[in-house]
Amino acid sequence: MDTAIEIKNLTFAYSGKQVLHDVTLDIPVRQVTAFIGPSGCGKSTLLRCFNRINDRIPNAKVTGGSIYVHGIDINRRDIDLQELRRRIGMVFQKYNPFPKSIYENVAFSLRLSGLTKRTQLDEIVENALQSAALWDEVKDRLHSSAFGLSGGQQQRLCIARAIANQPEILLMDEPCAALDPLATLKIEELIYELKKQYTIVIVTHNMAQATRCSDRTAFMYLGKLIEYGPTMQIFETPKEPQTEAYVTGTFG
Amino acid sequence: MPNEEIPENQAAHRFKKRGFSFESAIRYFFASNAGLTIVILTLIIVFLLKEGLGFFPGYRRELEVYRIAGLEFVDISRKNLTDHEQLTSVLNRAYYAEINGKCGRELLRSQEANALFNAYTDQTSSTRDLVLNNTQAGENKESKILAALGTNFAKQKAKALKSLPATPHLSDRERHDLIESIRIRSLESTEDPALVTALAEEFSNAQQKQAESLIGMRATIDAFDAAGAELSMLVSEMTEMVTATKEKIQDADILEKDRKTLLAAASSAKDAVEREKLTAEALASLADKPDVEGPIKKLLERRPQCSDAHRALQKSVEPLAAQLPESLSQPEASRLLSAARQTFPVFITNLEKTLPAIRDWNDKAPVELTAAIGSFLTGKDWVTGGEWQDFYGILPLAAGSLMISIVALVLAIPSGIGAAVYVNQFASNREQSLIKPVIEFIQAIPSVVLGFIGILVFGSVLRDLSTWDSLSWIPGFPIEERLNIFTAGCLLALMSIPTIFSLAEDALNNVPSAYAEASEALGASRVQTTFRVIIPAAFSGILAAVLLGFGRVIGETMVVLLVAGNRIKIPDFTSGLGSFLQPSHTLTGIIAQELGEVPLGSVHYRALFVVGILLFAVVLTINATAHRFVNKMKR
Numbered sequence A: 001m002d003t004a005i006e007i008k009n010l011t012f013a014y015s016g017k018q019v020l021h022d023v024t025l026d027i028p029v030r031q032v033t034a035f036i037g038p039s040g041c042g043k044s045t046l047l048r049c050f051n052r053i054n055d056r057i058p059n060a061k062v063t064g065g066s067i068y069v070h071g072i073d074i075n076r077r078d079i080d081l082q083e084l085r086r087r088i089g090m091v092f093q094k095y096n097p098f099p100k101s102i103y104e105n106v107a108f109s110l111r112l113s114g115l116t117k118r119t120q121l122d123e124i125v126e127n128a129l130q131s132a133a134l135w136d137e138v139k140d141r142l143h144s145s146a147f148g149l150s151g152g153q154q155q156r157l158c159i160a161r162a163i164a165n166q167p168e169i170l171l172m173d174e175p176c177a178a179l180d181p182l183a184t185l186k187i188e189e190l191i192y193e194l195k196k197q198y199t200i201v202i203v204t205h206n207m208a209q210a211t212r213c214s215d216r217t218a219f220m221y222l223g224k225l226i227e228y229g230p231t232m233q234i235f236e237t238p239k240e241p242q243t244e245a246y247v248t249g250t251f252g
Numbered sequence B: 001m002p003n004e005e006i007p008e009n010q011a012a013h014r015f016k017k018r019g020f021s022f023e024s025a026i027r028y029f030f031a032s033n034a035g036l037t038i039v040i041l042t043l044i045i046v047f048l049l050k051e052g053l054g055f056f057p058g059y060r061r062e063l064e065v066y067r068i069a070g071l072e073f074v075d076i077s078r079k080n081l082t083d084h085e086q087l088t089s090v091l092n093r094a095y096y097a098e099i100n101g102k103c104g105r106e107l108l109r110s111q112e113a114n115a116l117f118n119a120y121t122d123q124t125s126s127t128r129d130l131v132l133n134n135t136q137a138g139e140n141k142e143s144k145i146l147a148a149l150g151t152n153f154a155k156q157k158a159k160a161l162k163s164l165p166a167t168p169h170l171s172d173r174e175r176h177d178l179i180e181s182i183r184i185r186s187l188e189s190t191e192d193p194a195l196v197t198a199l200a201e202e203f204s205n206a207q208q209k210q211a212e213s214l215i216g217m218r219a220t221i222d223a224f225d226a227a228g229a230e231l232s233m234l235v236s237e238m239t240e241m242v243t244a245t246k247e248k249i250q251d252a253d254i255l256e257k258d259r260k261t262l263l264a265a266a267s268s269a270k271d272a273v274e275r276e277k278l279t280a281e282a283l284a285s286l287a288d289k290p291d292v293e294g295p296i297k298k299l300l301e302r303r304p305q306c307s308d309a310h311r312a313l314q315k316s317v318e319p320l321a322a323q324l325p326e327s328l329s330q331p332e333a334s335r336l337l338s339a340a341r342q343t344f345p346v347f348i349t350n351l352e353k354t355l356p357a358i359r360d361w362n363d364k365a366p367v368e369l370t371a372a373i374g375s376f377l378t379g380k381d382w383v384t385g386g387e388w389q390d391f392y393g394i395l396p397l398a399a400g401s402l403m404i405s406i407v408a409l410v411l412a413i414p415s416g417i418g419a420a421v422y423v424n425q426f427a428s429n430r431e432q433s434l435i436k437p438v439i440e441f442i443q444a445i446p447s448v449v450l451g452f453i454g455i456l457v458f459g460s461v462l463r464d465l466s467t468w469d470s471l472s473w474i475p476g477f478p479i480e481e482r483l484n485i486f487t488a489g490c491l492l493a494l495m496s497i498p499t500i501f502s503l504a505e506d507a508l509n510n511v512p513s514a515y516a517e518a519s520e521a522l523g524a525s526r527v528q529t530t531f532r533v534i535i536p537a538a539f540s541g542i543l544a545a546v547l548l549g550f551g552r553v554i555g556e557t558m559v560v561l562l563v564a565g566n567r568i569k570i571p572d573f574t575s576g577l578g579s580f581l582q583p584s585h586t587l588t589g590i591i592a593q594e595l596g597e598v599p600l601g602s603v604h605y606r607a608l609f610v611v612g613i614l615l616f617a618v619v620l621t622i623n624a625t626a627h628r629f630v631n632k633m634k635r
Ligand SMILES: Nc1ncnc2c1ncn2[C@@H]1O[C@H](COP(=O)(O)OP(=O)(O)OP(=O)(O)O)[C@@H](O)[C@H]1O
Pocket: A014, A015, A019, A037, A038, A039, A040, A041, A042, A043, A044, A045, A046, A057
């Protein structure tokens, strides 16, 4: 099994306050890996290390260990962040399309890389929207504002935006947190489809969701990785008592 | 209210409100404050409208008098006369620019020698006068005082001789001789040093020599000038006639107004005797209707004479156009000449067009209210307190206000928004905590202070700078007036930068950070994020910032009053961008300057109110639009 992201003894701190302790795990290629754990345990922080978007936060930094993406240490000095982020797409918990048209939202990353040919743009935008299962709903109003869409549609638009420039890895931080069950179902189906092409890492609070769509699950608690393994095993025969307490809902 | 139907026995229930609480007192306090503001604002608007709207009927009457007294008729001819004078003056300026330009070296030499001698006399004249006055007063020449004054003068003289201006066009020998002649010059001497006189002569000789080659041009200009004499005579005769008529009408108007006041007082008087008395008084002051028909008939008898004078003028100047030289050698001179050559045909067609105007002019044509409104909104002249006729046309003021605003905004928008973008997006925390307070500090400078800095420092520096030869390619340089549209615009830019900066910075700040995060997660750099996401998202807020900056600029009074130069004239747009270096007056400035001096209730007074109303409306519209944009951004 190929490894997409390899995390070795990672520690991380916000302004000196350590929130990740010695995390080590391998994320396999073209599978869905879920991070679960109680609120504040550091799931988002870990996820946001993979595309170094934490760099935006002042005083937040990796204090030890390393992360390899396809074998390359991404915390090296000479990493081209823009290129890294083009390879690793991200979908946020709160859907955040730009205040632009649907079309321009999806075309954003393409325009960044200097693509201006209309026919090419049109094609890629359509493909991305197709992949995000949104095309049929928006094809008649591509040029109206993205804010006119429903919440679930906006989140799928964000997914389309993230996959428009063909990343290898897709990070999703609670992508369904703000959505109703129907929209959630749509996204889950979408994840199932996307798995064929992309390596997906998803943070979720929804146990059912984790069982439904992930291949492997990592349980975190207080900044530590408690247990990591195939989803079935984590939910049915957890080795650690904490994991068992959490997945059975008797935690705390 | 449903409460009122509640039966008596239920009135005293458990949740019944008890009396007047502290909370409602607070509520009423704030409500009354808000109410007061609205009442005051309404009063202001009502007052403005009441004072202002009387302007249009008043102005209409003034324009009517202008017509029936015949001033309008005289102005038809006068306009041509003024054009003629202006053209003469341009030709003369071209002539002298050519001559002086050709004798440039002699002129400079003479000027430098003069400047040197003047610098000396400026520094020594006061001590010298002291010595001379005391001597003349018959003081004993040996007296101690005189001796002290003498030494004082000698000291001053030595000091002055050390700090003389440079004279690059005089030879070292000449400069040395000149200084020497000043040094040995006797105290009493009033003559200029020999070299100064010699150089002045050298210059006038050169001038004469150059004039010889321009003899043809001189003759043409003189002929042109002389051609206007007949019309000039005629106009000044007619002027006397019509001013007399106008005065009579105005006097009668005043009497009529008094009479109306008396009658109004009579009708509201309480007892009969009083009423009787006032009515009698009113009747007594009933003015004889001024005789308008007679004078106007006499004036119009001059109609043929007037037309003839125009025809004669046209006939004598028409051939002159061809006699003007094709071009001149000095740049300034040829610019003036070509300007004159361009206006020449216009002048002649205007003369032709005047003939039908003179023939068809009709003193009986009615003056409508719309004419007064039109003349106010599109009039090119704002002339007040003159002996001839007052005009209230706001174009020159509006043009000034607009041009100053353009300069201010062109300067303030890039720097204000640029600073906002930098501070918000790229500056480190330390830079932020330095730049923000500094820009906001500008707002704390009182505009009067800014005004005199503008006059003393900026205006002077700019003018000195504009005389540099290496900068003469800039249109409008060298600047003639220290106080002009550009200087005022620069200062207003300074004043509006904080407004634009703060509001634009707020707008950028209000862009949710989720946008920036999403953009960077998609592989955008900081700069790309700023320009492709943040600024577009903040666009309407930035636009609002610019509009409010514009509102600030157009409503500003003090700085423009001090620095814009206050010349009521539509800038001469033929000089292109150079027209921004001309002085001008503004809508705000005119109110501040004239309101204190106008008689209460006069047409002029009301005109200023209408200008005020106009400004109020403009600023209100601008602010309302800005708020629309802000709301759009909040969405
Ligand atoms: N920007 C920040 N500055 C300082 N501390 C932070 C910051 N973001 C998160 N933290 C802290 O880091 C710890 C981990 O936060 P993180 O957001 O990774 O948790 P999480 O597992 O994603 O929680 P949730 O499930 O609620 O999203 C928390 O204790 C949190 O308070």
